[in-house]
Each structure stands twice: as structure tokens, then as C-alpha cells.
Amino acid sequence: MTDRPVELLLMTPGPTRLPQRVLDAGGQPMIHHRTPAFSRALVSVIDGLRPIFGAVTGDVLPVHTTGRGGMEGAIANLLSSGDELVACCNGKFGEMWASLAESYGVIVHRVCTDWTRGTDVAEVEQALRDHPKTRALTVAYTDTSTGGQNDVRAILSVTRECGVLGMVDGISSFGGVPFQFDEWGADVAVTASQKCLMASPGVAFVALSERAWSAYDTGTLPRNYWDFGEARKVYGKAQPETTGTAPVHVYLQLAAALELIHEEGLASVYARHEETARLARERTAAMGLELLFPELEKQSPTLTALRAPDGIAPKAIRDKMTQRGILLAGGLGAYAATSFRIGHMGDIRSADVDRTCTELSAVLAELRSGVPARVEV
Numbered sequence: 001m002t003d004r005p006v007e008l009l010l011m012t013p014g015p016t017r018l019p020q021r022v023l024d025a026g027g028q029p030m031i032h033h034r035t036p037a038f039s040r041a042l043v044s045v046i047d048g049l050r051p052i053f054g055a056v057t058g059d060v061l062p063v064h065t066t067g068r069g070g071m072e073g074a075i076a077n078l079l080s081s082g083d084e085l086v087a088c089c090n091g092k093f094g095e096m097w098a099s100l101a102e103s104y105g106v107i108v109h110r111v112c113t114d115w116t117r118g119t120d121v122a123e124v125e126q127a128l129r130d131h132p133k134t135r136a137l138t139v140a141y142t143d144t145s146t147g148g149q150n151d152v153r154a155i156l157s158v159t160r161e162c163g164v165l166g167m168v169d170g171i172s173s174f175g176g177v178p179f180q181f182d183e184w185g186a187d188v189a190v191t192a193s194q195k196c197l198m199a200s201p202g203v204a205f206v207a208l209s210e211r212a213w214s215a216y217d218t219g220t221l222p223r224n225y226w227d228f229g230e231a232r233k234v235y236g237k238a239q240p241e242t243t244g245t246a247p248v249h250v251y252l253q254l255a256a257a258l259e260l261i262h263e264e265g266l267a268s269v270y271a272r273h274e275e276t277a278r279l280a281r282e283r284t285a286a287m288g289l290e291l292l293f294p295e296l297e298k299q300s301p302t303l304t305a306l307r308a309p310d311g312i313a314p315k316a317i318r319d320k321m322t323q324r325g326i327l328l329a330g331g332l333g334a335y336a337a338t339s340f341r342i343g344h345m346g347d348i349r350s351a352d353v354d355r356t357c358t359e360l361s362a363v364l365a366e367l368r369s370g371v372p373a374r375v376e377v
């Protein structure tokens with residue numbers, strides 16, 4: 001017999017809480033991945049994702065990996081050793097794409113390396129002028145380490161104009177923040193199952209433009225497991241398939257989650273993310289907490305990164321919150337010892353933010369005074 005884990009309220013930027021309908025979908029009997037039943041689930045997932053990517057006709061392909069694998073796959077499929085890439089590195093995940101590319105022998109020019117600020121179009125334009133052979137640019141839409149949301153639309157207008165592939169990490173944003181792959185002129189966009197898409201980890205999705213497919217035709221890096229051409233071929237069969245054995249239940253969960261998202265309506269889902277973010281920021285400010293990077297041009301609607309009060313370790317805050325049944329995320333990189341993060345993406349509602357902030361306020365009072373405080377419910 002296994003112990004059932006204590007159910008914590010996951011106020012983290014992924015994985016996120018699974019709604020009951022998604023849990024139920026994941027509890028169905030196994031179906032074989034080369035059957036019409038699986039193909040139907042696969043097609044409904046891809047069709048459900050199209051409006052979230054804003055990709056009407058082009059390819060949205062599954063990759064059986066987490067988000068990082070989708071990012072690595074994009075490098076392996078589209079570039080060659082010695083190609084040049086400009087990487088926006090204003091956070092841990094911007095940097096992740098830069099170092100993935102370097103590990104494949106791509107020459108990376110890092111720009112916008114200040115975590116306290118959003119991406120800067122002028123700096124990107126300058127880098128593309130300085131490095132005219134640049135083939136591609138990478139940028140995170142929401143960088144989960146800073147809580148910032150980059151103006152990817154503005155960046156993509158530059159990549160489009162310069163004939164450079166625009167590659168967007170939408171892992172912490174798609175499904176919570178609007179994105180328009182076609183209209184904004186993206187060439188690659190990546191997301192993953194476990195964040196705003198409210199399913200278990202295990203599947204990444206990559207949208208690709210025709211320009212990206214031209215780069216695929218000339219790229220010479222080894223693709224092996226990541227081969228997007230192979231994924232496109234098997235998805236194009238009369239009975240669409242995936243490469244390799246699919247994590248069937250993640251797809252079943254995603255199909256249910258996407259039904260929920262579209263029943264609520266994308267506009268309402270985005271408005272709900274804005275509202276939970278506003279509430280989280282208003283309530284935490286009222287407790288005297290400061291945003292980790294208040295100077296960011298835009299804070300993401302999907303999470304809030306906060307500075308721990310002077311003299312209080314973020315780990316102590318998180319441990320006490322866990323004791324109260326709520327999991328918060330730690331800070332990342334150089335900010336691990338001074339910050340923590342509250343995720344409010346996917347199925348998170350105002351009531352969850354409210355409960356989190358009530359408990360957080362009590363925890364802070366307790367830590368500030370060293371005396372346990374009574375929680376008003």
C-alpha cells in the first residue's frame with residue numbers, strides 16, 4: 001500500500017493543480033497509442049491548443065518531454081553548429097535557451113541580461129546590427145524566475161523585419177496570457193503541459209512557421225529523438241500519431257483541460273489570470289511585501305515574485321506555509337536566498353489567492369514577532 005500524499009494547495013508556477021475533470025480523465029483505463037481512440041484525443045489536444053498559440057493553420061507538434069526538451073528540440077532541429085543566435089537573457093529561462101544552444105556549438109550573443117528589466121527592443125536591434133549573420137533569436141514570454149513578462153510582440157516585429165527566426169518560450173504563459181503566433185510573426189513557440197494547461201508534466205508543444213521549416217531543411221545538428229519532421233509526418237497520417245509511445249494519460253488530461261479552458265472562454269481565462277495577479281499583488285503589498293523586481297515594465301499575470309522581508313529567510317516563510325497546506329515556490333538563481341514566488345496560473349482562482357494571502361499574512365506576523373498568530377478565517 002502506498003501513502004497518499006497530503007494534498008497541498010499548489011501556488012507554484014508549475015506543476016499546477018489539476019481540476020477534478022482533468023484528474024478523472026487521467027484515471028481512465030489505458031488506451032493504446034496506435035488506435036483511433038488515441039488519435040481522436042491527440043487531434044482534440046492539438047486543435048484545442050491552436051487558439052492558445054494563435055496558430056491557425058501551421059504545425060503545432062507534440063514532443064514527449066518537459067518544456068526544456070521542447071526548447072532543446074527547437075535548437076537541434078533548426079540550427080547548425082557555428083550558427084549565430086541572439087538570446088534575451090533577462091532571467092534564468094532566457095539563459096537556459098542560451099546555454100542549450102551553446103551546448104550544440106551555436107555561437108550565442110547574450111542581450112538584455114539585466115533581470116530587473118524587460119527586454120529592450122533597441123538593444124536587440126543593435127545586437128542584430130552587430131551580428132548580421134544571426135540566424136535566430138530566443139526570448140521567454142514570461143520569465144518564471146523574475147515574474148516579468150517580456151514584450152515579445154515588439155521583439156518579434158524586429159526578428160521578422162531582419163529575417164531572423166523568432167523563438168518564444170511560452171512555457172509559463174500560454175494559456176494564461178494571450179499570444180498570437182501567426183499575427184505577431186513568431187517562427188517557433190514552445191509550451192508544456194504542466195502550467196497554465198492544467199495537466200501533468202510530460203508533453204511539450206512546439207509551433208513552427210514555414211520559415212522554421214525552411215531552417216529545418218538546412219539545419220545539420222543531430223535531431224534524433226527531437227526530430228520535428230518525423231513528428232509532423234506521423235501527425236499527418238490518416239490516423240494521426242506521435243513518434244514513440246505517447247504518455248497517453250497526459251493527453252487525456254490535456255484534452256479535458258482544454259475543454260475546460262474553452263468552455264470558460266479564452267478571454268475569460270486571461271481576464272481571470274489578470275484578476276488573480278492583481279489580487280495577489282494588492283494583498284501582498286498590503287502586508288508590506290515588495291515585488292522582487294518592481295522596475296520590470298510588465299509583471300506577468302501568471303506569477304508574482306516577491307522579496308522576503310529583511311531578516312526573514314524565504315525558506316522559513318515557505319516552510320510555515322507548507323505546514324498550513326500551501327506550497328509556494330522558492331526564488332531562483334542569485335535571488336534564492338532573498339525571494340520567493342507565488343504562482344497563480346491554470347486553475348487558480350481568487351479564493352485560492354485569498355486563502356494564500358490570509359495564511360501568508362499570519363506567517364509573516366508569526367515570523368516577525370516570533371509568536372504564533374491566530375488565523376482569522
Ligand SMILES: Cc1ncc(COP(=O)(O)O)c(C=O)c1O
Nearest residue numbers: 066067068093142144171172192
Ligand atoms: C519560462 C520557463 N521556461 C522553461 C522552463 C523549463 O520547463 P520544464 O521544467 O518543463 O523543463 C520553465 C520551467 O519552470 C519555465 O518556467
